[in-house]
Amino acid sequence: MTAPLTITxxxxxxxxxxxxxLARALLGRTLVHATAGGVVAGRIVETExxxxxxxxxxxTFGGRRTPRNEVMWGPAGHAYVYFVYGxxxxxxxxxxxxxxxxxxxxxxxxxxxxxxxxxxRRGRDVADALLLSGPANLCRALGVDRSRNGADLxxxxxxxxxxxxxxxxxxEPVPPRRIRATPRIGVAYAGPDARRPWRFVVAGSAxxxxxxxxxx
DNA sequence: AGGAAGATCCGCT
DNA sequence: GCGGATCTTCCTG
Numbered sequence: 001m002t003a004p005l006t007i008t009x010x011x012x013x014x015x016x017x018x019x020x021x022l023a024r025a026l027l028g029r030t031l032v033h034a035t036a037g038g039v040v041a042g043r044i045v046e047t048e049x050x051x052x053x054x055x056x057x058x059x060t061f062g063g064r065r066t067p068r069n070e071v072m073w074g075p076a077g078h079a080y081v082y083f084v085y086g087x088x089x090x091x092x093x094x095x096x097x098x099x100x101x102x103x104x105x106x107x108x109x110x111x112x113x114x115x116x117x118x119x120x121r122r123g124r125d126v127a128d129a130l131l132l133s134g135p136a137n138l139c140r141a142l143g144v145d146r147s148r149n150g151a152d153l154x155x156x157x158x159x160x161x162x163x164x165x166x167x168x169x170x171x172e173p174v175p176p177r178r179i180r181a182t183p184r185i186g187v188a189y190a191g192p193d194a195r196r197p198w199r200f201v202v203a204g205s206a207x208x209x210x211x212x213x214x215x216x
Numbered sequence: 217a218g219g220a221a222g223a224t225c226c227g228c229t
Numbered sequence: 230g231c232g233g234a235t236c237t238t239c240c241t242g
Contacts, residue, residue: 048223057223059238068238085224086235092223105223136224186223 007032009154009167015076019049019095019102023200026093028174031109033142034165038117040142042109042132043171045205048184049198050092052102057190060101071150072101079166081139081149088136091144093153093168107135107185107199110207118142129206137209142166178203182214 010029015022024047032041050058052072059069059082071080072094080092080103092103109132111118118131118141132138139145144166151166181197188194201208201215208215 050223059223064239066238082223083237084222086222086237088224090223107223134225184223189222 007156007165007167007169009156009169010077012075012077012154015093015095015153016097017095019051019104020198022093022095022102023047023049023104023198024179026104026106026168027179027200027202028171030112030169030171031106031142032113032165032167032169033144033148035143036164037143038114040114040118040132041112042138042142042207043112044106044109044168045202046106046108046208046210047200048105048107049095049200050103050105051198052096052100055190055196056193057184057187058101058103065101069101072103074098074150077152077154079144079148079151079153081144081146083146084136089139089145090135091139091142091148105135106138108133108201108205108207108209109138110205111141133207134209174202180216185210185214 026044026047029044031044052058052060053063060072071078075098076094078094080094081089091106095102111131122131122141131141148166153168156165180201180203182199183195184199203216
């Protein structure tokens with residue numbers, strides 16, 4: 001039996017800024033999901049900002065408030081998990097403040113802990129570096145699903161699930177010169193907003209997802 | 217009530 | 230490079 005992980009979640013004030021600033025700040029931080037099955041943790045290396053009512057690519061564009069995006073309207077520092085394409089989940093960190101529905105999509109992380117558990121969820125043939133690469137793959141490897149929607153990323157106790165905790169803790173800072181900004185992936189429908197450079201990656205990380213032209 | 221499209225991934229060609 | 234899987238959400242009529 002190894003010593004339990006000591007995790008200090010980032011405070012809520014960390015999330016209380018616009019989604020673009022938060023998307024940069026989240027790079028290098030440690031994403032952790034603890035369940036009854038064990039712990040999987042990764043170093044965040046790819047994020048995308050979604051800027052609310054004025055952003056055509058955001059679920060809250062035009063100020064639409066729906067059951068799905070309700071969490072985005074609440075306080076910062078909570079998880080917004082949604083279901084897409086009939087089979088995938090995606091995980092966001094809610095940014096800004098109550099009534100300002102912005103969020104940051106977590107697209108990729110480098111595995112730090114729980115590689116065996118992550119692989120058991122992803123499949124044998126996946127290389128270590130790619131276990132948490134891509135927004136849906138990241139959720140699958142971490143075991144994040146709809147039940148985590150609304151989870152408080154700043155708190156170790158998550159609702160009624162005794163052994164469940166989804167948090168983001170500090171990590172090795174990423175020097176600004178190692179950060180690349182690109183257009184977001186999969187939002188071609190968003191017109192001019194599709195070209196905004198609101199995707200951020202840690203240059204050179206093997207875990208970064210997307211087409212090769214946008215990997216570095 | 218019905219339908220279209222989606223912040224994706226994988227396998228095949 | 231393309232399309233299928235699979236189902237929720239939201240918009241339209």
